[in-house]
Amino acid sequence: MNIKELDPDSSPQAAFGARLRRLRGERGWTQDELGDRMGYSSTGRKMPTLRLARRADAALSTGDTFEREWREMRHGSLLEGFPEFLEHESRAAEIRLYEVGVMPGLLQTPDYAAVLADSAVRRGSITPEQAEERVALVAERQASLNRTPPPMVFVVLDESCLRRPVGEPAVMKEQVQRLIEFAEQPNTVLQVAPFDMGTRRPFDLPITLLTLPDRSLVSYAESAQRGHLERESTSVVPLLTAYHQLQAEAPSQASSVAMIKTLRKGTP
Structure with a gap:
């Protein structure tokens, strides 16, 4: 044979x-x-x-x-730096992220993640199998937040994350409800950076900052071609300072959740 x-x-x-x-x-x-x-x-x-x-x-x-x-x-096959970032994220004591345009993976519902993955398949950028794996990875990252003790998770969403429709109205309605539930957790802080913040916004692109168990800092950002993981404190500390400034300039969690609930009412 x-x-x-x-x-x-x-x-x-x-x-x-x-x-x-x-x-x-x-x-x-x-x-x-x-x-x-x-x-x-x-x-x-x-x-x-x-x-x-x-x-x-x-x-x-x-x-x-x-x-x-x-x-x-x-x-x-992942962007350079991302696999190592995932390892750090899974054990971080604190996670701070700022996202533009789409909901961050840690907050996506399965249906929202599936719509994004299916869209990438239709564009020909990934295969159906890779789309399935991408959705599974989102679930795995979210599951890692349920460890004991859980990490503190600070999220600032650009208003565009809320305004950009993804999938059918039911998908967005469920996703908005997910944000409200996230904000109710004792170890989370959720804020929305509205468009009218203008130049008071210190970041133009998404950024994630991790505080590891030993209190060292790591930052992660992506371009179209690669991910960049930074461990040097001289580079990361200024980003952390800018993130604190972003949180101070953005509306409070209570005001942000009120804005999200208003949007939810307008969702068919």
Whole structure:
């Protein structure tokens, strides 16, 4: 029987496939038998998904081996700096973020995240599998906030995040309600930077600032081509100062939530 060789050193995908084939062979299963156990008609896809990796681990009793291997592959396709940022974010004591245009991932509802991901698929910038993984990543990041003790999360949204429609009205209505619920949590502060702040706004682009458990600071920002993670205090401390200025200039959480509720009433 002529079986196509897989060189595990040729690519991460080939290494994933070679491991899957080896473990399947050790158990004496055919590809169809493994597919049945995993709930897939075929396991020979070019780019594995998170769901496939988890089902492979379950079928082959390999713990989280395939899931970890999948994450390494996924991180290889993410913007430079973002995988390391995710590690810092998952253990940060304080998270401060300012977002423009769209809701930040930590506050997105599943439907809102899915609409953004599906839009990227239609533009041809990502595959349907990558869209599924993008939505799963949003959920994973949000789940990491439920650790004990939870981090303090400070969010300032540019008014454009509220004004830009994403998906059907029901999607936006649910997303707005999510913001209100977020603001009610004891470890969160939510503010809206209205358009009329004008030049009193210290940031023009999104920024995230993390305070780690040892009180060191990290900042993260993205361009169209790459993410930039900064650890040097001489660069990050001025950003933190500017963020405090942003919070001081923006309306209070009570006023911001009142504005959000007004928008919610106007949502069909």
